[in-house]
Amino acid sequence: MSTSVKTSVGEPATTPATAPRKRPTRAPARTRSVVRHLALVAFLAVVVAFWALPMLWLVTAPFDAHPGLDVSWPDWTLDNFRKLSENPYAFSSLKNSVYLAGGTMLGVTVLAALAAYSLSRVRIPGRNGILYGLLLLSSIVTGTAAMVPIFQLMFQLNLIDDRSGVVLVLTGGLLPAAIFILKDFMDATPKSYEESARVFGARPTQVLRHVVMPIVRPGLATIAVWALVNVWSDFLTAYILLRDPAKIPAGVVMYTFYSEGGQANLPLISAFSLVYALPVVALYLFVNRRYGFRFHGGIKS
Amino acid sequence: MASIHIEALTKVYPGDVTAIDALDLTVEDGSFFALLGPSGCGKTTLLRTIAGLEAASGGSIGIGDRDVTTLTPGERNVAMVFQDYALFPHMTVTDNIAYPLRIKKVGRSERAAKAADTGEGLGLSALMDRRPGELSGGQQQRVALARAMACNPSVFLLDEPLSNLDARLRLEARTFLKRLQRDLGVTTVFVTHDQSEALAMADQIAVMEAGRIRQLGTPSEIFRRPANTFVANFIGSTPMNMLPGTLAGGSLQVGGLEGVDAVAAGWVGPDAADGDVTVAFRPEYAKVDADGPLVFKGTVDTTESLGASVLVTARTDDGQRVQVVVPEGAEPEVGAVVGVAPASGRVLVYDAEGELLSP
Numbered sequence: 111m112s113t114s115v116k117t118s119v120g121e122p123a124t125t126p127a128t129a130p131r132k133r134p135t136r137a138p139a140r141t142r143s144v145v146r147h148l149a150l151v152a153f154l155a156v157v158v159a160f161w162a163l164p165m166l167w168l169v170t171a172p173f174d175a176h177p178g179l180d181v182s183w184p185d186w187t188l189d190n191f192r193k194l195s196e197n198p199y200a201f202s203s204l205k206n207s208v209y210l211a212g213g214t215m216l217g218v219t220v221l222a223a224l225a226a227y228s229l230s231r232v233r234i235p236g237r238n239g240i241l242y243g244l245l246l247l248s249s250i251v252t253g254t255a256a257m258v259p260i261f262q263l264m265f266q267l268n269l270i271d272d273r274s275g276v277v278l279v280l281t282g283g284l285l286p287a288a289i290f291i292l293k294d295f296m297d298a299t300p301k302s303y304e305e306s307a308r309v310f311g312a313r314p315t316q317v318l319r320h321v322v323m324p325i326v327r328p329g330l331a332t333i334a335v336w337a338l339v340n341v342w343s344d345f346l347t348a349y350i351l352l353r354d355p356a357k358i359p360a361g362v363v364m365y366t367f368y369s370e371g372g373q374a375n376l377p378l379i380s381a382f383s384l385v386y387a388l389p390v391v392a393l394y395l396f397v398n399r400r401y402g403f404r405f406h407g408g409i410k411s
Numbered sequence: 412m413a414s415i416h417i418e419a420l421t422k423v424y425p426g427d428v429t430a431i432d433a434l435d436l437t438v439e440d441g442s443f444f445a446l447l448g449p450s451g452c453g454k455t456t457l458l459r460t461i462a463g464l465e466a467a468s469g470g471s472i473g474i475g476d477r478d479v480t481t482l483t484p485g486e487r488n489v490a491m492v493f494q495d496y497a498l499f500p501h502m503t504v505t506d507n508i509a510y511p512l513r514i515k516k517v518g519r520s521e522r523a524a525k526a527a528d529t530g531e532g533l534g535l536s537a538l539m540d541r542r543p544g545e546l547s548g549g550q551q552q553r554v555a556l557a558r559a560m561a562c563n564p565s566v567f568l569l570d571e572p573l574s575n576l577d578a579r580l581r582l583e584a585r586t587f588l589k590r591l592q593r594d595l596g597v598t599t600v601f602v603t604h605d606q607s608e609a610l611a612m613a614d615q616i617a618v619m620e621a622g623r624i625r626q627l628g629t630p631s632e633i634f635r636r637p638a639n640t641f642v643a644n645f646i647g648s649t650p651m652n653m654l655p656g657t658l659a660g661g662s663l664q665v666g667g668l669e670g671v672d673a674v675a676a677g678w679v680g681p682d683a684a685d686g687d688v689t690v691a692f693r694p695e696y697a698k699v700d701a702d703g704p705l706v707f708k709g710t711v712d713t714t715e716s717l718g719a720s721v722l723v724t725a726r727t728d729d730g731q732r733v734q735v736v737v738p739e740g741a742e743p744e745v746g747a748v749v750g751v752a753p754a755s756g757r758v759l760v761y762d763a764e765g766e767l768l769s770p
Contacts, residue, residue, distance in 0.1 A: 302497035305464050310511040310562060311485025320510075324501040 168387065171380035178376065190381035199355050200382060203363035206273065210348065210359050211341040213277040218284045218337040219330055225285075226292035227322060231301075241290055248286035257350060264351055271353040279351065280341050288333045295329030296322070335397050342390055360386045413475030413565040413598060414440040415461065420470035422456055422622075430456040432622035433470065438615070443592045444600045445613035449645070453622040454602045455570060461600065462491045462568050474566055485514070490559035491568040494575060496551045498543035504530065504554050505539045511562035529557045533591075549580050560595070567592075569601035573608055585611055606646045610634060618642045635757075640765035643691050649722055652697070652733055652753075654690045654707075656760075658683060658768075663760065665690045666707050667729050676704050678760045679768045688768065689761040694722060694734040696757035699743060703752035707733045711749055714742045725749055 163181055171177040172191070174184035194200050229237060260279055261270075269275030303325060307317045323330070345361045352358050355366070364386070367378045415438040422431040430453045438444045446454040459465045461472060463484035471480045479487045490511070498507050508526040509517075517525070530539055533553045543551055552572070559567060572588060573581045589612050592599050603609050609616050610630040618626045618633065618641075626638040637643035643651045656665030661681065663673035673679045690705075709725030712732075716722075721742040724734050733751045743749050760768045 300495060300497065302493040302495055303499060305484075306491070306493055306497040307499075307510070307514075308464065309462055309484045309489065309491045311483075311514045313485075316514065320513075321499060325499075327501075 168380075168383055171376070172384045174380075177380045190377040191385075194378055194381045194385070197367075197378065199358070199363050199366065200378075200385075202356055203358055203360045204385070206357055207342060207359040207361065209273060210276055210280065210344075211338045213274075214280045214284065214341045215334050215337040217277065217281040218288050219334045221281070222285055222288035222292050222333055223323070223326070223330060225289045226296050227318065229289065230293050230296035231304075241293065244286035245290050248283060254346060257346065260347075261350060270351060271357065273352070273357055276348050276351050279347055280344060283347075284337050284340060288337065291336075292326070292329050292333055295326045299325050331397055335394065338393065339390055414438060415566060415598065415600070416471075416473040417461075418471050418473075420457070420460065420472060421468045422453070422460055422465060423468040429622055431460065434622065434624060436617060436624065436627070438598060438600060440598055441596050442598060442614045443589070443612060444598070445609035445616045446600060446602045446619060447606060447609040447616050447645075448604065448619035450604055452619040454604075454619050457619070458491075458568050458570055458600060458602045461566070462489055463487050464491075487566075488562075488564050489566045489568055490562055490564035492552075492555045492559050492570065492572060494571040496543075496555040496575070498551055498554055498558070500543050503540050503542055504535060504546070507543065507554055508535075508557045508561050510558060515562070525561060526557075529561050530554075532560075533557050548576050549584060552576065552584060556591070564597065567597050567599040569599065571603060572601055573603070573605070588612060607648055610646070618645060636759065636767065636769070637691075638767050640689055640691070640761050643759070643761070647693060647695075649694045649717075649734060649736065651691050651693055654731055654733070656688050656690045657686070658688045658760070659685045663688070663690065665705065666727055666731055666733075668705060668707070671704050673760060676755055676758070677770070678758050680770045683760075683768050684762070687763045689765070691759045691761060692753035692757050694736045697733075697735040697751050697753040699723065699735055699737055699741070699749050699751060701750075701752040704755055705758065706750040706752045707731070708748065708750050709733055711743050711745050711747050714745060723749075725751055 166181045170181060170184045173186055173188070174182070175187040175189060176185060177190070229241065234240070264270050264275050264279065267275070269278065299322065303321050304317050307321045312320065343361060344359075345365075348359050349362045349365070352362070355363075360382075364379060364382055367375045367382065369375045415436070417434060417436040420431055420434045420436075421429070423429050432453075434457065446457060448454045456465060460467055461474075463479070463482060463486075467480055471478055473479065474487060474489065499510065502510070505523060505526045506513075508529055509522040512522045512525060527536070527539065530536055533556060535550070535553055535557060538546060538550060538554075543554065546554065552575070569588075573584055576584050585608065592612075601612070610633070613630060616626075616628065616630055616633050617624045620641050626633055626642045628638075633642065633646055637646055637651075640653065643653070654666050656663055658664075658673065658679065659670075661672060661674040661679070661683070662670035663678065664670050674681050674683070707725075707727050709727040709731075712724045712726050714721050714723050716739070717736065719739050720736050721739055722734060722736055723742055724732060726732060735751045737743075758769075762768050
């Protein structure tokens with residue numbers, strides 16, 4: 111793809127210089143390049159439309175008096191949001207989502223940071239094997255395949271219909287990948303920073319607080335956002351482990367927005383979709399502004 | 412300020428790799444001491460063991476009148492400047508310099524005052540609010556030095572202090588470091604693989620190989636009289652001439668020349684054992700077409716300009732390579748036959764084991 115873009119962009123720049131002498135032989139090549147260019151534009155337009163239409167629906171349907179499944183110029187109204195505010199579970203589900211996402215984010219970030227630091231700095235035989243094993247298993251643990259044993263486990267622990275149970279399962283599921291990613295950040299941090307602090311007499315906890323954590327902050331921010339977004343959009347775990355409608359998070363509550371006739375309640379669903387999507391977008395923008403994904407660099411190399 | 416006493420220090424890494432082998436060393440109070448050697452000789456390990464970043468496998472380390480062998484790095488009252496400087500990237504210059512004081516729980520305002528004071532001494536006043544990423548290599552080095560000075564250590568440890576600077580800056584930093592060390596008077600040990608750095612800066616040099624010290628002495632002792640062929644090969648910006656010869660009854664046979672009375676020339680003691688020897692002299696200490704007890708005839712192979720002088724390489728009839736440094740403009744033509752004559756007082760004779768025979 112990238113090469114075809116390159117040639118079609120590069121062609122107009124090179125033809126004027128060579129055109130006067132080579133016109134008869136160049137003409138078919140030029141036609142071909144124009145056709146190729148048009149085909150590429152058409153293809154990209156389809157791709158863009160494919161991704162843009164759902165987004166358009168998300169921003170127009172909530173404000174339409176009669177939202178359908180198509181994208182159209184809305185019949186402007188805020189009535190859908192009024193209906194949403196009257197729904198008994200809409201607001202509580204957002205609070206639940208914040209609780210689940212916040213709790214999991216905190217647990218994953220703190221535990222993964224400590225584990226990744228240890229794994230990066232302490233030599234354990236078979237360290238890489240442990241990491242790869244964890245990573246491999248983690249894709250099963252959060253996945254649908256392990257849902258039955260996880261349900262059994264939670265049942266035995268008496269954590270069914272308990273939000274802390276959901277936090278526990280989600281944390282466990284996200285941890286291995288988080289450790290794996292953070293260990294990369296820790297590995298990339300030169301040891302001389304820590305050794306320097308140690309020679310000045312810093313205790314291990316001080317080294318961690320003063321030196322390591324600030325330096326890997328972009329990594330921590332990445333993990334925190336990633337965990338939060340993951341939990342925010344989670345459906346299955348909460349759907350299976352929670353019973354009480356007052357405890358279910360936003361991802362699950364949408365599943366209950368049906369009219370009495372069993373029809374999807376599109377006014378409610380569209381309005382809620384927007385409300386549900388906005389915090390994550392806001393968070394992403396905030397974190398990127400506040401922390402950014404940059405590295406200051408104090409090492410001369 | 413303190414001297415350093417190292418006795419029978421051994422460091423063995425897992426897998427039976429011996430980095431330091433029963434090493435004894437005393438660094439005098441206030442001296443500027445170089446640990447010099449090729450990479451992998453254990454010099455950095457020795458420095459890190461003095462700092463406490465590596466635990467000794469055996470032997471003892473004393474700083475001043477304290478045995479610090481089992482103390483943590485923070486308890487040894489040493490300061491180390493790392494090869495990459497290891498300035499904390501998220502802290503300003505002030506915070507970096509004040510960090511050792513922060514660990515010692517010195518109040519914020521006192522810390523800032525001390526940092527400003529130390530920074531001023533090193534010409535950093537205008538940079539105090541910057542972060543390390545916004546500084547040049549030379550500035551970063553000075554911040555690292557200021558940070559090390561801020562905690563008033565009794566010993567400075569510098570790991571390859573000049574290797575991260577570009578060639579021009581390196582010369583400046585060399586002079587600067589030497590003056591700084593003399594002004595502060597703090598015992599300083601630095602590690603380098605560059606013999607010219609060691610010769611230029613240090614009061615005392617320990618040349619290391621495979622975890623042992625091969626020679627300990629002042630720069631001029633090490634340059635003029637290398638104690639063995641390893642040191643002779645390692646020291647000097649042009650490699651030493653090394654010619655195989657034999658010694659029999661005090662008579663030295665080398666390079667197809669007639670036997671020379673080596674005892675009378677003062678090259679070996681009267682009781683030197685007969686056998687194979689190596690005759691060595693520095694290219695700087697030889698002349699072209701001059702008289703002397705040894706004159707090696709050879710054909711000029713190459714001439715290389717060293718700036719104010721020229722390095723001439725000649726091959727003798729039996730294929731030996733002899734090099735000599737001559738003043739600029741005085742170099743012979745390539746292909747010319749010349750006689751290379753080392754100054755008599757500069758000829759060194761090593762035995763078959765590579766140890767110096769010359770008294």
